Amino acid sequence: MDFLYNLVVALHLLGMAVIVGGWVVARGADRFPVAIVWAARAQFVLGIIIVGLAESMDKPLNYPKIGVKVVLSLVVVAMAEIGNARSRKGESAKTQLDVAGGAGLVAALVAALW
DSSP states (O other), rough: OOHHHHHHHHHHHHHHHHHHHHHHHTTTTTSHHHHHHHHHHHHHHHHHHHHHHHHHHHHHOOHHHHHHHHHHHHHHHHHHHHHHHHTTTTTOOOOOHHHHHHHHHHHHHHHOOO
């Protein structure tokens, strides 16, 4: 079970890297990166799996931190989905990209510093 937990955490970290790294790289691009959309979706699902696995393994959980991370994750997913839809219509999605990337960065900081 520890291997599965560590694997899911590693995938979660890779998703964070795609969101934040994709945000930095795509700031000058015309289209919203689809990789950020998929990483945001994966982050949300993997976060829920991490909490479930941690509970099943009797690991101590910080529920206020989890609540903050869920809200930030929903912001990232919502902005990624909206930005992707706007980009497909040919509209600018720079605001959504910046909010998604910024919220992803804040979520990473919350995870590391709280």
